[in-house]
Amino acid sequence: MAGVLEVKNLSKSFDGIVVARHVDLTLQSGRVLGLIGPNGAGKTSLFNLICGVVKPDGGTVSLEGAPLDGRKFHQRVRSGLSRTWQHTRLFPSLPVIDNLLVGTTDYPGERLVNVLFGRARLRAHDTVARDKAQGFLGKMGLSGVADDLVSDLPYGQQKLVGVARALMGDAKCLLLDEPMAGVEGQAYAAMQRVVREIAESGVAVCVVEHNIAFVRDLCDEGVFMFSGAIMARGSVAELIRDPQLTELYFGH
């Protein structure tokens, strides 16, 4: 079965430090893949390479069969690739709802010509986008804080806003960078449920996460990365049982 996202032979090194070593990775529609490995294994770097934030030395990335190589980050996002950030990277000057509203794939308000002459179009888009944003906030239990500032929310809720913002763009493939880091309590449960629902809606999901319990409960499959290379792929339970990988993970 062809994957939604296909990564082939992706390589990158910075001044001799290899962050990606001939990486092959396939993400399937409706499935959650956990990317695990120790710090410095190249997990976030792999996300950056897939998104085009960092240019690879070699290899290709394609989304639904269409190559993404040479395309800019925002173009890749517009074609259906989305990601979140380890440290949320929300827009602090915007209320929660506006953090989401600015993230729709098509945003007519980003063109001055629409601002000046396309009022009706802007208003129609705004109505649809607001409904959609409220829908996501509702699913995450954030309806009550739609007009709050993101900096006023507890960290766990900020992480949820980050996921909601990434969803506004109708992603076919979603890369989540440590969604659980710093997330506790209700937000933890909400995040688990939300990621599951995203996958069930047909999105191919990849999660970088150090919280092994979360990865085990949630992911259909796991990939173990070390020193820029993929060492093993299999069920998460198998990966954590493997003594060799455990040794790599925790060091000596």
Place this chain on the structure above:
Amino acid sequence: MEYLYGIIIIVGLYVILATSFNLIIGYGGLVSIAHPVFFALGAYTSAILSRDFSVPVLLAMLAGMLVAVVASIALALPSLRVSGDYLMIASIGFQLGILEVIKNLRFTGGPGGLTNIPPFLIRDFGRESYVLLVLAVMLGVIALVWWISRGDYGRAMSAMRDDELAFSSIGRDAIWMKIAIFALGSGLAGFAGALYAHYFRYIAPEQFEILQSSAILTMVVVGGMRTTWGPAIGALLLQALPQAITFLNLPPSVLGPIQGLLFTGLVLVFMFVRPQGLVPARDIWRAAPRSNAENR
């Protein structure tokens, strides 16, 4: 009366310059010092087209604006593709270079400038009509920048200033947005230049020197960056103060330096005492209340 009209027009034009520069540096977060040169490009284009090629003044004015837009895109496109900081460096070269070219071309009148620029409206409707035109354009520009900053575009500009990488991660193109902001702001400066040329009917390179750039920046900073009325108040204040000083009947040798000290002194005082300017901007972007109400 003529003296007063002249002052009103100068103040009005500087309000346009400060407001359009606020769009670029305040809302767009783009550091450029080339604003006076777009003012010059508008003035020269409109003056030359109407004087030497008999183009109707209104058309020539619009052409002046267009030339400023095209020139600003030519400057911003390569610089912004490299990085945001590069625009500032490139804009210094652009400001100095273009002015040097103007000084050395024959059809721009060289260092002596252009005289006998065709007047507009004044012959048929009197000076008052021109004052009204400038004030109307001024209010239009203020309204335009307010309109842009409060709606969907303003939301996107806020997000872009907050975090450019995150802005890309939601599919927005920061470079294109910056170019559009820069082009619009520069085009408005170009139109102000055209309005300047056809009233005073004399333009020379020295009127568009780099010093003007610091004056416009001072107006924006002292008035209040990223606010609707701040730059307008800043322009009014910084144009009125030097005029007021001329009434003190000081000798010209003292007057010039005093005006210079006043500008730099004001910036220093404001940096210490009131860095947010006379009109403080809100840290938080909120949609215009009316459009919120429409959605509920």
